Each structure stands twice: as C-alpha cells, then as structure tokens.
Amino acid sequence: MTELADIEKQDLLYQGKAKEMYTTNDPEILWVHYMDQVTALNGKRKVQMKDKGKTNCAISSQLFTDLRQQGIENHFIKQLGPTDQLVQRVQIIPLETVVRNYASGSFVKRYQVDYLQKFEQPVIEFFYKSDALDDPFLNDDDALALGIATNDQIAEIRKLARQVNQHLIQIFAKMNVQLVDFKLEFGLTKAGDVILADELSPDNCRLVDMKTKESLDKDIFRKGLGEMVPVYEEILQRLQHAEEI
Ligand SMILES: Nc1ncnc2c1ncn2[C@@H]1O[C@H](COP(=O)(O)OP(=O)(O)OP(=O)(O)O)[C@@H](O)[C@H]1O
Ligand SMILES: [Mg+2]
Structure with missing residues (x-):
C-alpha cells in the first residue's frame, strides 16, 4: 500500500451529483471531492450553493470517524483539506x-x-x-x-x-x-x-x-x-x- 502522504489524485472516475470520485496512485484508494452542487428530483433540479461541499465533507468525516470508534467499519480514511477525502475503494x-x-x-x-x-x-x-x-x-x-x-x-x-x-x-x-x-x-x-x-x-x-x-x-x-x-x-x-x- 502507498504511504498516505504520497497519495496523488489521478483521473476522474465518476462525476456524481454531489461528489466527484477520482482514482489515485493506490488502486485501493479513491479521492473524493465534495461539490457545492445541490440536486433534487434525481438531478432534474440543480443549484450551486457556496460552502455546501465543505460543510458536508466535514460532517461526513466526523460521523464516519465516530462510527469507526463505535466499531462500525467504513470506507473513510482521512480528510484532505476542506472539501476532499481519501476513502477505501469498494464495489x-x-x-x-x-x-x-x-x-x-x-x-x-x-x-x-x-x-x-x-x-x-x-x-x-x-x-x-x-x-x-x-x-x-x-x-x-x-x-x-x-x-x-x-x-x-x-x-x-x-x-x-x-x-x-x-x-x-x-x-x-x-x-x-x-x-x-x-x-x-x-x-x-x-x-x-x-x-x-x-x-x-x-x-x-x-x-x-x-x-x-x-x-x-x-x-x-x-x-x-x-x-x-x-x-x-x-x-x-x-x-x-x-x-x-
Ligand atoms: N468507497 C467507494 N468506492 C467506490 N465508489 C464509491 C465509494 N463511496 C461512494 N461511491 C460512489 O461514488 C458516487 C458518489 O457520488 P455522488 O454521491 O455524487 O453520486 P450520485 O449523484 O448520488 O449518484 P449515484 O446515483 O451513483 O449515487 C456514488 O455513485 C457512490 O455510490
Ligand atoms: Mg450520492
């Protein structure tokens, strides 16, 4: 496994409605970017809201950390800056x-x-x-x-x-x-x-x-x-x- 400090963002794997998922130089690790985009009705309504990505990234990182402490395994590895995370790649x-x-x-x-x-x-x-x-x-x-x-x-x-x-x-x-x-x-x-x-x-x-x-x-x-x-x-x-x- 690549050292976490050496992880580099590579290609856009999936452009979602709320997040972008990128591959990294470690095949087991994905780089998640939380976007400022908000959608409803399966993407039919779409709006940009400043700081939404950063807020959701922080909330999500904290809750995944709390759940891990309670013994619930999850994909979260670490937060990188305000809007990004490293996660374990899963199917x-x-x-x-x-x-x-x-x-x-x-x-x-x-x-x-x-x-x-x-x-x-x-x-x-x-x-x-x-x-x-x-x-x-x-x-x-x-x-x-x-x-x-x-x-x-x-x-x-x-x-x-x-x-x-x-x-x-x-x-x-x-x-x-x-x-x-x-x-x-x-x-x-x-x-x-x-x-x-x-x-x-x-x-x-x-x-x-x-x-x-x-x-x-x-x-x-x-x-x-x-x-x-x-x-x-x-x-x-x-x-x-x-x-x-
Ligand atoms: N650890 C992971 N490994 C691989 N894929 C992941 C992982 N965590 C989340 N995903 C997938 O990455 C995407 C995240 O993007 P986003 O939440 O913006 O998608 P979405 O627009 O809600 O679309 P979808 O209908 O595919 O969920 C989702 O498809 C989600 O299932
Ligand atoms: Mg989603």
Whole structure:
C-alpha cells in the first residue's frame, strides 16, 4: 500500500451529483471531492450553493470517524483539506438502504400516514440504485432475483444499518436533533466484506430540531424553505460542540 502522504489524485472516475470520485496512485484508494452542487428530483433540479461541499465533507468525516470508534467499519480514511477525502475503494452494492425512525418523505406519500409518526421499531427499506429506473423501491427477494446482493450480504446490511442507526440517534440527540430517516450505501471490499461507504450528511438524512421541529436537512431545498447552507453549518457546529461534551 502507498504511504498516505504520497497519495496523488489521478483521473476522474465518476462525476456524481454531489461528489466527484477520482482514482489515485493506490488502486485501493479513491479521492473524493465534495461539490457545492445541490440536486433534487434525481438531478432534474440543480443549484450551486457556496460552502455546501465543505460543510458536508466535514460532517461526513466526523460521523464516519465516530462510527469507526463505535466499531462500525467504513470506507473513510482521512480528510484532505476542506472539501476532499481519501476513502477505501469498494464495489458499491447498488442498493440504497433507507432507515426510518419517523414517517416522512415517500413513506408518508405511499401510506398516507402523519408526518413524523413514530415507528415501534426502525423501518429498513431498499431502493435499487439505478438512475435510469428512477431508483425503484424493492424488497430482499427482488434484490436476490436481480443478483444485486446475496442473502448473507442483505442480512449483513440490515444488521449494520440498525447499528449505524442506534449510534446516529445518540449522536444527534446530543445535538437536540431528531434523526427522522437516512440513506446508506454499502460496498464490498477486496476481501469480500460488506462495509459502509458513500457519505453521511444532511443531504442523505432527514433531521429536525427537537424543539421547533424545523427541518435541518435537504428538505429545506426540496421544499423551498429558505437558505440551506447556514442550516448545514449549524448542524456541523452542533456536532463539533457535541464531540466536546
Ligand atoms: N468507497 C467507494 N468506492 C467506490 N465508489 C464509491 C465509494 N463511496 C461512494 N461511491 C460512489 O461514488 C458516487 C458518489 O457520488 P455522488 O454521491 O455524487 O453520486 P450520485 O449523484 O448520488 O449518484 P449515484 O446515483 O451513483 O449515487 C456514488 O455513485 C457512490 O455510490
Ligand atoms: Mg450520492
């Protein structure tokens, strides 16, 4: 393995909606750049917001570090400057794993239940990560039939998703933030292990202030509720403050 200090950014591997992924001189390591771009409706709405990339990069780095301390393996290696990270390259399993503690978003729409209705136990849902198909909802058997993941991998993803949820609930509670739901991506390492990858930020979580019930996440953009980046900065500040307690 190349020494981390000697890692160099090489070619653009993937231009995403929120991040750019670059190869490096180590085939096992990717260089992630968090962009200032915000999208909704699967990329149909696209806006540039100054400092959004830097804020999400910092939040994501901190949460991956916290999860590692709690024993949850993930792809994060280190942060490089304000907007970039080194991560372990994995083969992303094309499943968007959504964990819900309270009803929101598509759950409310699909089942016509009250926003923020509390669930007896966390709900785990899978969506097929396919822009061409608009990320359709699917169940474990569908994922198996489509060859997206094996039974063992799905079981591991469910277990890890529940563990991540328990840790994130606690971290956000210290910040007076209610963790409504979030989306995770997992990948396979060279050794075949399932680990947490992608990002953990208010782009991928629904967060509400415990007192005011105000949205502190990308719903601000989706619903046109005002300036989004200052709220993300507030989340980062509360996170840094919670780390000190
Ligand atoms: N450790 C990793 N190794 C390989 N690929 C990764 C890793 N972490 C994240 N990725 C992938 O890199 C891309 C990150 O870019 P971004 O989040 O902007 O994508 P996106 O626009 O949301 O598109 P997608 O629909 O592919 O997720 C995603 O496709 C994600 O699955
Ligand atoms: Mg993404």
